[in-house]
Amino acid sequence: xxxxxxxxxxxxxxxxxxxxxxxxxxxxxxxxxxxxxxxxxxxxxxxxxxxxxxxxxxxxxxxxxxxxxxxxxxxxxxxxxxxxxxxxxxxxxxxxxxxxxxxxxxxxxxxxxxxxxxxxxxxxxxxxxxxxxxxxxxxxxxxxxxxxxxxxxxxxxxxxxxxxxxxxxxxxxxxxxxxxxxxxxxxxxxxxxxxxxxxxxxxxxxxxxxxxxxxxxxxxxxxxxxxxxxxxxxxxxxxxxxxxxxxxxxxxxxxxxxxxxxxxxxxxxxxxxxxxxxxxxxxxxxxxxxxxxxxxxxxxxxxxxxxxxxxxxxxxxxxxxxxxxxxxxxxxxxxxxxxxxxxxxxxxxxxxxxxxxxxxxxxxxxxxxxxxxxxxxxxxxxxxxxxxxxxxxxxxxxxxxxxxxxxxxxxxxxxxxxxxxxxxxxxxxxxxxxxxxxxxxxxxxxxxxxxxxxxxxxxxxxxxxxxxxxxxxxxxxxxx
Numbered sequence: 199x200x201x202x203x204x205x206x207x208x209x210x211x212x213x214x215x216x217x218x219x220x221x222x223x224x225x226x227x228x229x230x231x232x233x234x235x236x237x238x239x240x241x242x243x244x245x246x247x248x249x250x251x252x253x254x255x256x257x258x259x260x261x262x263x264x265x266x267x268x269x270x271x272x273x274x275x276x277x278x279x280x281x282x283x284x285x286x287x288x289x290x291x292x293x294x295x296x297x298x299x300x301x302x303x304x305x306x307x308x309x310x311x312x313x314x315x316x317x318x319x320x321x322x323x324x325x326x327x328x329x330x331x332x333x334x335x336x337x338x339x340x341x342x343x344x345x346x347x348x349x350x351x352x353x354x355x356x357x358x359x360x361x362x363x364x365x366x367x368x369x370x371x372x373x374x375x376x377x378x379x380x381x382x383x384x385x386x387x388x389x390x391x392x393x394x395x396x397x398x399x400x401x402x403x404x405x406x407x408x409x410x411x412x413x414x415x416x417x418x419x420x421x422x423x424x425x426x427x428x429x430x431x432x433x434x435x436x437x438x439x440x441x442x443x444x445x446x447x448x449x450x451x452x453x454x455x456x457x458x459x460x461x462x463x464x465x466x467x468x469x470x471x472x473x474x475x476x477x478x479x480x481x482x483x484x485x486x487x488x489x490x491x492x493x494x495x496x497x498x499x500x501x502x503x504x505x506x507x508x509x510x511x512x513x514x515x516x517x518x519x520x521x522x523x524x525x526x527x528x529x530x531x532x533x534x535x536x537x538x539x540x541x542x543x544x545x546x547x548x549x550x551x552x553x554x555x556x557x558x559x560x561x562x563x564x565x566x567x568x569x570x571x572x573x574x575x576x577x578x579x580x581x582x583x584x585x586x587x588x589x590x591x592x593x594x595x596x597x598x599x600x601x602x603x604x605x606x607x608x609x610x611x612x613x614x615x616x617x618x619x620x621x622x623x624x625x626x627x628x629x630x631x632x633x634x635x636x637x638x639x640x641x642x643x644x645x646x647x648x649x650x651x652x653x654x655x656x657x658x659x660x661x662x663x664x665x666x667x668x669x670x671x672x673x674x675x676x677x678x
Contacts, residue, residue, distance in 0.1 A: 221349035222463030225356030230520065232363045233456050236376070237449070237521040239367045246445030247315050248373045249452030253436040254302050254315075255322035261294030262330055266337035267473070267553055268417045273341020274474035281402035282410030284334055289406060290414060291330040299323035310441055314373065321377035328384035329355075335395045343474055347394035351387045359383030417556075435588035438576045443584055451585035453517065453525040454532035458509065458539055464501045465543040468494060469550040476554035481612040488612035491551055492619045495544070499623035502543040504651045507627050508644065509536025511634035515641035534589035541593075541600040548603035551611070560606035568599045618663045626655040 237245045265287035272280040302323065306316045332355075336348045362379030366372075395401075436455070439448045472494050479487040509516070513532040517525050549561050572595040579587030608614055629650040637643030 221352045222467055225352050226460040226463050228356050228360030230456065230460050232360045232367075232376070233453070234520045234522075235364050235367050236373070237453065237524055240373065242449045242524050243445045244373055246440075246447075246449035246452065247312065248318060248376065249436060249448055249456075250311065250440045250445075251315050251318035251322055251373070251377070253433040253452075254306055254319045255299070255326055256433060257302055258295045258298050258323045258326035259330065261291045261298055261327075262333060263290070263294065263415070264553070264558075265290060265414050266333050268414060269334060269337040270341040270473060271477045271554070273338055274343070274477055280338075282405050282407050283414050284338065284402050285404055285406050286411045286414040287334050287337075288331060290411065291334070292327065295323075295327040295330050299327065318374050318377045321374065321381055325359075325377070325381040325384040328381065328388050332384070332388045332391050335391050335400070338395070338400055339398075340470060341474060342400075343471075344398075345471065347391060347398070351391045351394070354390050355383045355387030357383070358386050434572060435576060435580075435592055438580055439585065439588050442580050447584045450525060450528040451531055451588050453521050454513075454528045454535050454585070454589070457516065457520070457532060458535045458542075461502070461505050461539050462542065462546070464505075465498050465546045468497050468501075469547050473550055473554055476551060479554075481610075486612050487551075487555070487610075488614045491607060491611050492614050492616075494547060494551075495614075496619045496623065498543045498547050499540070499620060500626075500655065502540045503623045503627040504630060504648060506537050506539040507630040507634070507651075508647065509533065509539065511631070511639045511647070512641060512644055515639075519641070528585065531585045531589045534586060534593055538593055538596050541596040545596060545600035545603050548600070548607045551607050552603065555610065557606070557610055560603065564599055564602035564606070567602065568595045571595055571598060621662065622655045622658040625658055626651040629654040 233245070236248060240248075265283075269280065269283055269287055272283055299320070303316060303320050306319050311319075332351065336351070339345065339348050359380045359382070362382060363376040366375045366379055436448055436452060439451055472490070476487070476490060476494075479485070479490050481487055510533050513536065514526065514529040517528055517532060521528075552558060552561055572591055575591035575594050576588060579591055581587075583590070630647040633643060633647040633650045637646060
């Protein structure tokens with residue numbers, strides 16, 4: 199499989215983003231349905247226990263340690279010696295994931311968690327190890343800028359786990375059986391991915407060398423540390439809530455966080471699709487890295503601003519519609535977390551940009567600073583404010599993190615046209631706020647607010663920045 203020509207970069211990025219976003223979106227929808235049925239059928243306590251188990255098990259994903267980004271970058275750059283990196287990444291992730299799962303389960307067993315939480319954590323952790331393995335062949339496909347197999351594998355994985363989980367809950371089954379369905383979905387996704395890789399001729403002989411393992415680990419060290427701290431940050435709130443409060447507080451925060459998290463696939467799809475292209479850009483390329491950053495940031499804002507306004511303005515009707523009255527009290531928590539859709543999108547994209555340029559030190563520094571901030575804020579706010587305290591802690595964390603990474607990117611990327619980047623999404627968001635105020639933030643006003651955003655955005659972009667859709671053209675750096 200050959201890497202596509204650079205002249206079609208915009209079309210490739212747009213197509214891959216659409217594929218990734220569609221697959222992630224449908225997968226997230228299935229997961230939201232699963233959590234909604236869980237809240238309605240199993241009750242708040244079981245919902246809280248499953249949320250705690252999911253938060254503990256996802257720490258296994260730390261073992262990815264950024265290694266797959268090295269694989270994607272090497273494939274995108276046409277490196278013929280990518281094989282040892284591929285197999286090195288797989289072996290290191292299997293070893294690391296297994297070790298982390300054993301530690302997490304041991305701590306959970308000794309901590310204030312029930313046997314049900316520990317067992318569910320173990321099964322979900324096995325699913326995470328399978329997902330870790332699947333991510334490496336996905337990284338190869340991304341390097342070739344062919345996301346069709348990745349999208350279909352994700353749909354199979356998420357779809358199967360959702361169908362099996364809902365069936366278990368409707369039949370009166372336990373959350374442990376729901377976790378087993380999750381594991382079966384992960385195994386199906388891995389099997390499909392390996393089949394597609396074989397059919398595409400992506401066969402790399404099993405070669406593992408000490409130098410290859412060292413290169414995979416050290417080249418990804420910055421992003422790996424970022425992954426460790428990032429995973430800890432994203433789940434620390436829930437873990438501390440479970441330790442300092444109770445299952446009800448975890449359920450309130452977890453329900454709101456799950457809705458916010460369900461939107462992350464948009465930024466992820468865009469960043470993953472653009473990553474191979476970004477890895478070939480510099481300050482002096484045409485277009486420059488700064489121009490590419492401006493366009494991708496605008497794309498993030500176009501998708502996250504309306505979601506953020508929607509979560510803030512329509513939090514209560516959205517929560518009740520999805521989870522029922524049991525999580526109505528999570529309204530304030532969702533309103534706080536809703537704004538963070540924007541800051542989370544920004545810091546995620548900036549981390550991808552810095553990684554594409556192998557400038558990972560700013561990521562690590564920012565995450566160390568914000569980890570300390572997050573722990574302190576959680577310990578100060580959770581005892582008195584519960585779920586909303588955890589939300590405010592995450593708000594402070596993501597805002598500082600986004601600001602630090604954005605400054606690092608602006609320093610290294612060259613000129614970034616700020617006004618043309620934020621103008622359309624910002625004015626569209628203000629139009630949504632006006633509609634929400636005028637309609638009293640009732641659920642029936644949601645489509646009107648969305649339409650207002652679209653009309654204002656399209657009007658501003660057509661009149662002020664009509665050429666942005668075609669500005670991203672990849673070429674060799676000047677003088678090459």
